[in-house]
Amino acid sequence: MLTSQLVPLLADAALIAIIAVIVVLVAGTTGLVVTRQRRTRELPAPTPPAPLDTGERVEPKVGEDAEEPRDTPTRTLEDTELPTLEKPESAQGRLVRLRAKLARSQSSLGKGLLALLSRDKLDEEAWEDIETTLITADVGVTPTQELVERLRTRVRVEGVSGEQARAILREELITLVDPTLDRSLKVDRKDGKPAVVMVVGVNGTGKTTTVGKLARVLVAEDKHVVLGAADTFRAAAADQLQTWGERVGVRTVRGPEGGDPASIAFDAVKQGIDESADVVLVDTAGRLHTKIGLMDELGKVKRVIEKTAEVDEVLLVIDATTGQNGLTQARVFAEVINVTGLVLTKLDGTAKGGIVIAVQRELGVPVKLVGLGEGADDLAPFEAEQFVDALLD
Known part of the structure; x- marks a missing residue:
């Protein structure tokens, strides 16, 4: 009798337990689904992969993307300000x-x-x-x-x-x-290579400035010029030369401060060949004519250049105000390197015009250029008759 009464009670308890387990499982599953949905909403939308370049035309986006304003307006070639180059005087x-x-x-x-x-x-x-x-x-x-x-x-x-x-x-x-001396500058291409002009002189004669002014003279004659900043010992010499070049649109080849001048001169000539330039102007460091080692280095620069192209001109820059001391400088330079022409600077100052006659007689080398001021175009070819007429005016 007792057993028959317990059987239904146990069955009811088991049923209740089963129902409780099912309720717990359903509640846990529902919470998990809700949590996942919430996390999904919180995560940023994944970035769509970039379209593969299949050669097909990609249509521009529309809608919100098309309405998004640009940060900066589109610039055309007409809007772009290009550097203004100076036009050297004829x-x-x-x-x-x-x-x-x-x-x-x-x-x-x-x-x-x-x-x-x-x-x-x-x-x-x-x-x-x-x-x-x-x-x-x-x-x-x-x-x-x-x-x-x-x-x-x-x-x-x-x-x-x-x-x-x-x-x-x-x-x-x-x-x-002596108007019979050949005062022309050899600045024309030869055998498919540019003419090479080395500019030498002692410190303070205006050598780098002369190179910059000579570049202007050649640009005015429609020459394609490359500058070589082989003066690596004077602070800012390369910057000074590059500034001269930029004013007339001329490239400057330079190297590290204190670098090998011969290497830079070589690179400048190579650049001139690559660009089919008409002339390469090589600025060298100022040399004291009393320093044999420094003077010998000029010979090295010339020899290295000649591995690639012939050196057509070696112009010696002399400060005309130094008078007879300029003759001593010229004599020593002529012994070290084959000077082909002279450039007299500062003839507008306290210089006496007779230095033109003296230095030509001393070296047997013509004065080819004269500088008469600080202006960018204050350098011109030397002409004997005009020089004498100016003296007698």
């Missing part, structure tokens, strides 16, 4: 202006000689004064003696008057300056 205009400067600064030599030659009586004292005037003007002793002797002869034969004295003096000075 050779003719430069010569006219330089002649006027030379006449103002050097006229004392010509005026002094004309005043002496126009005296009523040319005695020995007058001729000594003429000789002193010429030597003081840095003409040099030997050229002065030659000029005075020729003037004496012509005055004796032809007589002297105001205009006649000027004509005689002009002719003899032109002869002394």
Whole structure:
């Protein structure tokens, strides 16, 4: 009897337990699903993969993407500001202006000689004064003696008057300056390679500035120029040269400060060949003419360049205000490297025009360029007749 009553009770308890387990499982599953859904909503949407480049045309997006404003407006070529390059002055205009400067600064030599030659009586004292005037003007002793002797002869034969004295003096000075010397610059391509011009000189002569000004002269003649900043010892020398080049759109090849000048010169010439340039201008470090080691390095630079191309010009820059000391410098440089032309700078200052005659006579090398000021275009080819006319104006 008792057993029959317990059986239904146990069955009911088991059923209740089963129902409780099912409720717990259902509740746990529901919570898990809700939690996953909540986490899914909190996570950012995945970035769609970039479309593969299948060669098919990709249509532009529309909707919100198309309405999103750009950060900056689109710039066209017309809106872009390109650097403005300077236009160097033509050779003719430069010569006219330089002649006027030379006449103002050097006229004392010509005026002094004309005043002496126009005296009523040319005695020995007058001729000594003429000789002193010429030597003081840095003409040099030997050229002065030659000029005075020729003037004496012509005055004796032809007589002297105001205009006649000027004509005689002009002719003899032109002869002394020697217009027959070849003053042309070798700056034309040859055998498919650019002309190479080395510029040398002592410290403080205006060498780097001369290279920059010469680049302007060549650009005005429509030459394609490359600059080589082989002066690696003077602080900011390469920066100075690069600034000159940028003003007229000329490339500057440079290296690290204190680097090997010969290596940089070689790279500049190679760049000139690659660009089919007309001329490569190589600026070298200033050398004291008393330092044999430094001078010998110039020879090394030249030899390294010649492994690739011929050096067509070696221009020696001389500060005209140094007078006879400039002759000593020139002599030493000529012994170390084959100088082909001279550049006289600062003729507008306290320089005496006679240095042109003296340095040419000393080296047998022509003055090819003269600088008469700090302006960017104050460098011009030297012309014997115009130089003498400026002295006598």
